[in-house]
Amino acid sequence: MELTTVWFCVVAFLFVGYFVLEGFDFGVGMLLPFLGRDDRERRTMINTISPLWDGNEVWLIVAGASIFAAFPEWYATLFSGFYLPLLLILVALIVRGVAFEYRHQRDDAAWKQRWDAAIIFGSFVPALLWGVAFGNIVRGVEIDADKNYVGTFFDLLNPYALLAGAVTLTLFLTHGANFLALKTRGIIHERARDASLKVGLVAAVLAVGFLLWTCLDHDDVWVWALSGLAALAFVGGLVAAWARRDGWAFVGTMAAIGLAVTALFVALFPDVMPSTLDPAYSLTTENAASTDKTLEIMSWVAVIFLPIVIGYQAWSYWVFRKRISVESIAADVPVEHTPA
Amino acid sequence: MEALELARWQFGITTVYHFFFVPITIGLSFLVAGLELAWVRTRNEKWLRLTKFFGKVFLINFAMGIVTGLVQEFQFGMNWSDYSRFVGDIFGAPLAVEGLLAFFLESTFLGLWIFGWDKLSPAVHNACMWIAAIGTALSAYFILAANSFMQNPVGYTFNAERGRAELESFTEVLTNKVVLITLPHTLFGAFMVAGGLMAAVSMWWLIRRKPVDADAFRSTLRLGAVTLLVAGLGTVVTGDIQGKVMTEVQPMKMAAAEALYETKQPAPFSILTVGSLDGDKPFYQLEVPHLLSYLATGTWNGEVQGINNLQAEYEETYGPGNYKPYIPVTYWSFRLMITCGALAMAIGAWMLWVTRKGRVPRSDRRWPIWLAVAATLLPLFANSFGWIFTEMGRQPWIVFGLMRTEAGVSPNVGAGTVLTSLIVFTLLYGALAVVEVKLLLSAIKKGLPDVDPDNETGKQPDDKPMAFAY
Numbered sequence: 001m002e003l004t005t006v007w008f009c010v011v012a013f014l015f016v017g018y019f020v021l022e023g024f025d026f027g028v029g030m031l032l033p034f035l036g037r038d039d040r041e042r043r044t045m046i047n048t049i050s051p052l053w054d055g056n057e058v059w060l061i062v063a064g065a066s067i068f069a070a071f072p073e074w075y076a077t078l079f080s081g082f083y084l085p086l087l088l089i090l091v092a093l094i095v096r097g098v099a100f101e102y103r104h105q106r107d108d109a110a111w112k113q114r115w116d117a118a119i120i121f122g123s124f125v126p127a128l129l130w131g132v133a134f135g136n137i138v139r140g141v142e143i144d145a146d147k148n149y150v151g152t153f154f155d156l157l158n159p160y161a162l163l164a165g166a167v168t169l170t171l172f173l174t175h176g177a178n179f180l181a182l183k184t185r186g187i188i189h190e191r192a193r194d195a196s197l198k199v200g201l202v203a204a205v206l207a208v209g210f211l212l213w214t215c216l217d218h219d220d221v222w223v224w225a226l227s228g229l230a231a232l233a234f235v236g237g238l239v240a241a242w243a244r245r246d247g248w249a250f251v252g253t254m255a256a257i258g259l260a261v262t263a264l265f266v267a268l269f270p271d272v273m274p275s276t277l278d279p280a281y282s283l284t285t286e287n288a289a290s291t292d293k294t295l296e297i298m299s300w301v302a303v304i305f306l307p308i309v310i311g312y313q314a315w316s317y318w319v320f321r322k323r324i325s326v327e328s329i330a331a332d333v334p335v336e337h338t339p340a
Numbered sequence: 341m342e343a344l345e346l347a348r349w350q351f352g353i354t355t356v357y358h359f360f361f362v363p364i365t366i367g368l369s370f371l372v373a374g375l376e377l378a379w380v381r382t383r384n385e386k387w388l389r390l391t392k393f394f395g396k397v398f399l400i401n402f403a404m405g406i407v408t409g410l411v412q413e414f415q416f417g418m419n420w421s422d423y424s425r426f427v428g429d430i431f432g433a434p435l436a437v438e439g440l441l442a443f444f445l446e447s448t449f450l451g452l453w454i455f456g457w458d459k460l461s462p463a464v465h466n467a468c469m470w471i472a473a474i475g476t477a478l479s480a481y482f483i484l485a486a487n488s489f490m491q492n493p494v495g496y497t498f499n500a501e502r503g504r505a506e507l508e509s510f511t512e513v514l515t516n517k518v519v520l521i522t523l524p525h526t527l528f529g530a531f532m533v534a535g536g537l538m539a540a541v542s543m544w545w546l547i548r549r550k551p552v553d554a555d556a557f558r559s560t561l562r563l564g565a566v567t568l569l570v571a572g573l574g575t576v577v578t579g580d581i582q583g584k585v586m587t588e589v590q591p592m593k594m595a596a597a598e599a600l601y602e603t604k605q606p607a608p609f610s611i612l613t614v615g616s617l618d619g620d621k622p623f624y625q626l627e628v629p630h631l632l633s634y635l636a637t638g639t640w641n642g643e644v645q646g647i648n649n650l651q652a653e654y655e656e657t658y659g660p661g662n663y664k665p666y667i668p669v670t671y672w673s674f675r676l677m678i679t680c681g682a683l684a685m686a687i688g689a690w691m692l693w694v695t696r697k698g699r700v701p702r703s704d705r706r707w708p709i710w711l712a713v714a715a716t717l718l719p720l721f722a723n724s725f726g727w728i729f730t731e732m733g734r735q736p737w738i739v740f741g742l743m744r745t746e747a748g749v750s751p752n753v754g755a756g757t758v759l760t761s762l763i764v765f766t767l768l769y770g771a772l773a774v775v776e777v778k779l780l781l782s783a784i785k786k787g788l789p790d791v792d793p794d795n796e797t798g799k800q801p802d803d804k805p806m807a808f809a810y
Binding site: 050051052054055057058061062064065066068069070071072073075076077078079080081083084086087090091093094095097098100101102105106146147148149150290291293294297298301302305306309312313316319320 | 399400402403404406407408410411413414416417418419421422424425427428429430431432433435436437438439440441443444445447448449450451452454455456459460504506507508510750751752753757760761764768772775779782783
């Protein structure tokens with residue numbers, strides 16, 4: 001296989017990892033106002049993801065840096081072209097990241113509500129905009145002969161991309177609900193399972209519509225097959241949630257997101273960013289790539305270190321495997337001083 | 341203003357802001373790991389309480405470090421897309437390796453450290469902090485390797501057909517003589533900041549009217565002051581070597597640091613200048629003879645090239661143009677870096693002196709508090725001025741000798757767009773800075789937490805509340 005193809009696969013893998021992992025912590029953040037009725041319930045929800053969200057976010061940083069290193073032209077076109085959506089995503093991720101750390105630092109209801117709002121905003125905006133961004137990448141945007149995006153911000157808000165945004169939003173909500181159902185006991189668990197079934201139905205309809213649209217645009221047997229499998233996995237997850245098999249429900253949404261993202265990357269290949277002005281201007285794995293030398297060195301680094309990273313991240317998930325409930329959260333005492 | 345200038349302001353603001361948090365993160369992660377190690381080895385509760393106290397200070401700061409770092413990675417592509425196209429083949433690789441090797445370590449093991457108190461044995465728990473700390477240092481190395489390529493491009497060939505620099509030797513990029521000396525200089529600088537912060541916080545607790553936990557805070561006061569002082573010496577030594585490497589690879593930067601217009605042998609170093617720095621005779625100048633010769637070349641009588649001579653030389657090599665950085669910024673940031681660093685070291689020495697043989701400074705005076713505050717801020721500002729100097733001194737190049745800054749900016753991003761993001765980030769950063777400082781102060785004022793060593797056993801029954809929860 002060409003090294004450029006290998007790195008296309010690595011980038012796809014990193015985004016699969018990012019959406020599968022941060023997808024559920026976005027979901028938990030978005031569900032905060034709906035499933036957590038008081039501070040202790042919200043803290044229970046936040047605690048299901050607090051040891052993990054930061055490690056999940058690094059998947060994005062590494063995915064971005066890998067595009068920079070392996071496909072600098074793609075990185076340059078994408079990041080300068082999608083300037084305003086990325087700015088919004090950055091603002092969202094900044095306030096969200098700070099909110100997790102700062103929310104518990106003061107025992108003051110107004111303070112906590114403000115940071116809750118930051119978490120909710122910071123989870124909704126990227127969950128929606130990542131879909132919009134990927135919808136546009138797959139659909140193609142106005143790229144000129146100099147490889148620069150020449151469209152406007154509003155060109156990015158086309159029906160296909162907006163549908164993609166609605167899909168990631170609802171998929172992540174369902175994914176987050178499944179994660180909460182898996183990680184909690186008691187009242188939160190019940191509410192999460194309910195939410196998973198309700199939002200899951202909406203997500204299923206939107207996702208099937210979006211995947212069909214993608215399949216018709218990119219008539220390729222692999223895109224059809226992966227999209228079909230994604231839909232099956234998602235429905236399987238819903239059935240599992242209904243049958244109270246929390247683990248399988250979560251595996252279902254995980255697989256569905258992973259397969260759907262893979263389908264998008266397969267639909268994209270060998271382009272990395274098609275041009276709607278002239279196919280000759282499209283960025284491909286060839287004309288956007290770094291030299292083989294750079295790709296080869298990075299391949300060695302990735303081959304050695306990705307398995308190690310996956311290993312210790314898996315271990316951290318194992319360490320925090322216990323289900324928690326409202327009772328796991330000490331009620332009044334400032335937490336880090338809790339003698340219990 | 342043009343998009344170019346706005347993008348430069350944005351880079352400057354976000355970088356300096358980001359670098360308020362980075363040195364604290366690097367330095368404190370090691371110091372906290374050391375405090376915890378002391379607890380694991382001695383089982384003296386004092387160390388556990390100190391670990392949790394400074395751990396909290398560390399975490400409040402760390403959150404800001406991550407989120408501002410995210411902006412750094414994105415803005416290369418957003419504001420500097422032509423630069424990204426030009427150097428991506430070389431510059432991107434260290435960034436990707438940094439993410440893969442360092443960021444994953446930091447974030448995963450810090451998550452384990454914060455929430456794993458009752459789930460991991462003390463030794464494994466402590467190991468998590470050490471791993472996270474090593475992650476921060478690795479991170480510094482790779483980002484500095486990338487930056488050093490901009491200061492002194494090595495290990496590349498220029499591909500005229502693609503119009504870009506391409507990797508020739510990754511080993512050369514990673515062993516660039518600039519990174520080899522910039523890394524220790526930056527790490528020592530980070531330890532000065534963290535040591536100063538630790539000492540200052542402890543000092544504040546010690547000189548209260550009724551000192552609380554005096555024994556514990558005396559330990560961290562001494563630890564912080566020793567760190568500040570030793571790291572300060574390290575910064576001086578590495579800074580000296582760095583000056584010579586810089587003179588070799590970027591002579592214009594050294595000339596700009598002194599506002600030295602004509603080549604001189606021997607060259608004096610001016611401690612301060614009253615009057616203009618534009619090459620006319622200044623109104624007043626306090627000079628130390630021979631010193632610049634030594635700083636630049638290592639010999640007291642070495643020749644130091646002047647700005648005008650270098651300008652002529654560069655015009656010959658690179659064609660007509662202005663190759664001078666903005667001199668007042670380079671001149672003053674260089675001096676402020678040195679001054680802030682030297683004053684911080686003096687305070688560190690004073691702190692050790694007043695706490696010798698079990699002594700504690702008298703608590704009925706206010707000025708020790710101000711000195712303590714200065715011990716925190718001076719090293720931090722020294723770090724900022726150092727970065728401002730090194731980045732402004734590189735101008736007008738974005739990659740020295742290869743690409744000029746104006747050629748790197750995104751051609752398809754308008755001034756309005758850059759201005760929007762500049763305003764958004766500045767307002768957001770401003771607001772977050774206020775919150776962060778308030779939280780830090782209140783965490784510091786709370787003092788050492790009570791601890792229950794039984795809770796750190798790693799074997800908690802399921803029905804017990806979590807030891808650490810948000």
